[in-house]
Amino acid sequence: MTVCSEQFIGLGRAQQKALGFPGLAIAVVPHPFGTQAREALTEIARDCAAQIAQHLCDIGSDEPVAAASAVAAVPRALLVEAPLALGALNQFYIERRWGDGLPIVPPTVAAVDEMLQHTTLARDTVVATIAPGFGVATVEYIAINAVMAGCLPQYLPVLIAAARAVATTTFHLQAIQATTNPAAVWLVVNGPIAKTLGVNAGSNCLGQGVWANATLGRALRLMLQNIGRALPGEMDRSTQGQPGKYLFCCAENEAASPWEPLHVERGFAATESTVTVVGALGTWSMNMTASAAEDVLFMIAETMQYPASSDYVFGGHPFILLSPQHAKIFAAAGWSKAEFKQRLWAASKMPAGRSRGSEFERTVTARQAELGQIGPETLLPITVVPEDIGVIVAGGTGSHSVFVPVSAHTQAVTCAITA
Amino acid sequence: MTTQQVYDPVAPCLTATAAPHRFLEQLSGKVVGFLDNAKPNFNHLVDDLAEILVRDYQVARVVKRRKRSASQGAPEAMLQELADQCDAVITGSGD
Numbered sequence: 248m249t250v251c252s253e254q255f256i257g258l259g260r261a262q263q264k265a266l267g268f269p270g271l272a273i274a275v276v277p278h279p280f281g282t283q284a285r286e287a288l289t290e291i292a293r294d295c296a297a298q299i300a301q302h303l304c305d306i307g308s309d310e311p312v313a314a315a316s317a318v319a320a321v322p323r324a325l326l327v328e329a330p331l332a333l334g335a336l337n338q339f340y341i342e343r344r345w346g347d348g349l350p351i352v353p354p355t356v357a358a359v360d361e362m363l364q365h366t367t368l369a370r371d372t373v374v375a376t377i378a379p380g381f382g383v384a385t386v387e388y389i390a391i392n393a394v395m396a397g398c399l400p401q402y403l404p405v406l407i408a409a410a411r412a413v414a415t416t417t418f419h420l421q422a423i424q425a426t427t428n429p430a431a432v433w434l435v436v437n438g439p440i441a442k443t444l445g446v447n448a449g450s451n452c453l454g455q456g457v458w459a460n461a462t463l464g465r466a467l468r469l470m471l472q473n474i475g476r477a478l479p480g481e482m483d484r485s486t487q488g489q490p491g492k493y494l495f496c497c498a499e500n501e502a503a504s505p506w507e508p509l510h511v512e513r514g515f516a517a518t519e520s521t522v523t524v525v526g527a528l529g530t531w532s533m534n535m536t537a538s539a540a541e542d543v544l545f546m547i548a549e550t551m552q553y554p555a556s557s558d559y560v561f562g563g564h565p566f567i568l569l570s571p572q573h574a575k576i577f578a579a580a581g582w583s584k585a586e587f588k589q590r591l592w593a594a595s596k597m598p599a600g601r602s603r604g605s606e607f608e609r610t611v612t613a614r615q616a617e618l619g620q621i622g623p624e625t626l627l628p629i630t631v632v633p634e635d636i637g638v639i640v641a642g643g644t645g646s647h648s649v650f651v652p653v654s655a656h657t658q659a660v661t662c663a664i665t666a
Numbered sequence: 667m668t669t670q671q672v673y674d675p676v677a678p679c680l681t682a683t684a685a686p687h688r689f690l691e692q693l694s695g696k697v698v699g700f701l702d703n704a705k706p707n708f709n710h711l712v713d714d715l716a717e718i719l720v721r722d723y724q725v726a727r728v729v730k731r732r733k734r735s736a737s738q739g740a741p742e743a744m745l746q747e748l749a750d751q752c753d754a755v756i757t758g759s760g761d
Contacts (some may be wrong), residue, residue, distance in 0.1 A: 248710070248756050259758030262759075267681045274756075281706035281761050288707060292714030297717070299698075300723055303754050305689035316683040324673045331668040345675050354673040382677035391673045422737035427761065474677040561735055607708035612704050613735050655737050 250295060250304055252278035258379075258425060261482050265381045266371050272302030281605065321371050326356070344478055346395070347468055347493060354394040362390040362400040365406060367666045374407055375414030378421040378431060380476025384410045388474055396466035402459065404664050405522055409434060409467050410474075412662040419657045423526045424477040427484050428557070430654040431491035432467055433527040433566075435639060437510035438520030440664055441498035443596040448498035450643030453530060453568075454662030464494025489529055497641055503571035504640035512584065513661045516567040520664040524655030525566055525637065527559070531650040535573065540580035542588075543573055548594035550650050551629055557655040558629045561613045564658045565629060566637035567591070568649040574640045584638055592633035596626035685757060694724035699752035701740055702732040708758045715756075 251259045251273045263271050274295050277283070283291065329339045336353055340346045352358070363370050363386065370387040377384050389406050398406070413420050413432060424428040436446045447457040453459065477483040485492070501508045509519040509529045535546050547567065551558075571579075577587050598611055600623025611621045617631055630636055637659050642648075653659075690696055698719055700712045709732065716728035729751050733740050736758075748755045 248754070250708075250756060250758045254758030259759050265681060267684045268687075269683060271687060276711070276760075279761050280708075280711075283707055285707075285710060289714050290712055292718055295714055296718040296723065299719070299756065302700075303684050303690050314683070315685040318682040319678070319680045320680060321680065324675075324677075326671045327674050328669045329672045331670045335667070336670075337674070340688055343676075344673075353670065354675060355670060357671060376680075381679045381681050383680050388675065388677040392673045395675060396734065419737065420684075426737065454761075469675065473675040475677070476679070517672065532720060564717050607734070609706070612732070617733075621757060655735060 248272035248274065248299065250274045250276055252276055252280040254278040255484070258482055259486055261476070262379060262425075265379060265476070267521040273560050274298035274302060274574070278454075279504055279666070290511045314345065321373055321383060321385060323371065324391055328342065329353070345467065345473060345583070347472065349465070349493070351395040352397050355392045359387070359390050359392045360520060362394055362398070362403050363387070365400045366404045374410045377471065377475035379425045379482045382474040382476055384414070384470065384474045387440050388471050389470060392469040392473055393533045396469050397458075397462040398466050399458070400528070402463055404666055405434075405436065405444070405451045405463055406466055406470065408662040408664040409523045409524060410470060412522060412660040413471070415660040415662075417658040418524060418526065418660045419654070421474070422470060423657055424475055425482055425484055427652060428654050429485055429487055429489035429492070429528055430657075431495045431527050432471065432492065433525040433651065434467060434496040435509060435523040435525065436463075436496070436498040437501065437508050437523065438515070438664070439518065440520035446496070446498040448641050450498040452497035452500070452641050452643075453649070460496045461494055462553065464496030466628070468493060491527060495527060496656060500641045501572060503574075505574055506584040506638075506640065509637070509639050510661055512539065514611055515607070515661065515663060521661050521663055523661040525651065525659045526654040527566070528652045528654055531652070533650060534646055535648065536646045540582065541586060543576055544590055544594060547648065547650065548591055550603070551595045551598040554603070555606065556629075556652060558652055559597055559654045560602065560610045562607060562617060562631045563637045563653050563655070564637060565653050566639065566651040566659070568642070568651060569638060569640050569647055570642045570648050571640055572644070572646055573600045573648045585634075588633040588636045589640060591629060591636060592628055595629050597629070598621055599625040599627050693719065695726050696753040697727045697729060697751055698725050699729040699731070699748040699750060699755040701744070701755060701757040702730060702735045703758040704733050705736045705758060705761065711758075
């Protein structure tokens, strides 16, 4: 059974059902529990113990216990009768919580069929199951959500690859979807398909204005919500969220990079096309007009250090999005991408004592096996090893690079885009 | 009102439902495990619960194990150890 703070009972119930254990007992404690004074806990424990005794022994329980069931066959998506008028249609989607808050393109049979022409996979092929609701991401369901987001039909293979990527165990989608953190999924497109589809890698590549970036990012969010069932306030427990949860997509500016692109670094051929998913907590702009490599490196390293950082608490996999200008400064200094990471890793160590209270204690719990005894003066590296810092080059002209902290325990995952 | 047919975008979960869990006849004499999720205060709650369950409910023994962090699953060996030793295992969720 589970002890659950009262604000999270709904998530707990939904998770039990999604994982195949509906009806497991939950003992409830007040929320927020983590900030209760130590002396208050004993009274809470007394009540909690009574609940545990009742639930484990089923004293007076009238909760129905679900019977075991076999795995259901993969179904075709349901067609429903909806208003033709766009305003009424959107109202229809809003009432069912099928959208993201923006107007949708109607996923008609014709539109979905046209999208499905752009893959060799059968429409009922199961690409992945998407946490936390573990909905089945068939090609058909991916296409439906892609149409709703406004994707052009030829974008479909990118989203199929993205579904595989987010469902990879090391991406840790369960935590990204259900966390109170503002975790968004950032799509990074590499290889020839970026140019073919027109995914912006240059000026304003994380901003507005380009159809591919906007609709690919939006489609992934709709997939995470409609297939993964991460509805805000239900299984998506984000305290505030962030704009990147609507959409977050760019390509790497491979032509402007002095280094090997991300997908080549990760074992793919330069001629292959890939999508990489990153569990991003936000974007921190770093405006650095300095021209010496050591100076720019210092400023990036200083920016990365902040006490309320999941990366430092757990040892993360954050990303640096370098402008072409900054990447060229480092390359001109003779630094390879690997050397840049090594230097940044060494320069960005942060004293553990900059985080306080239970955050400091969580750091000790999480990293003592890696670092040994941890005290306030212990220097924490942001990642376990330098290679865990992700680096891409993107953007246009300007002295701005971006730090992207990531959600706890997520690792970026790259998948090939195939038809 | 003029209508059109559109797809419902919500995909079903096909996870099979596991066999119903068993209830204990009583807590007395049983071994209860706690899988501490490493969220703030849960370790203290586990300590207090262990004391109460042994003293007031005659639980024979409490086994406590702690995850590295809340959002990571417990290692397989830890789960197996708890499953081998305990009549019931309790974990935590939420903040």
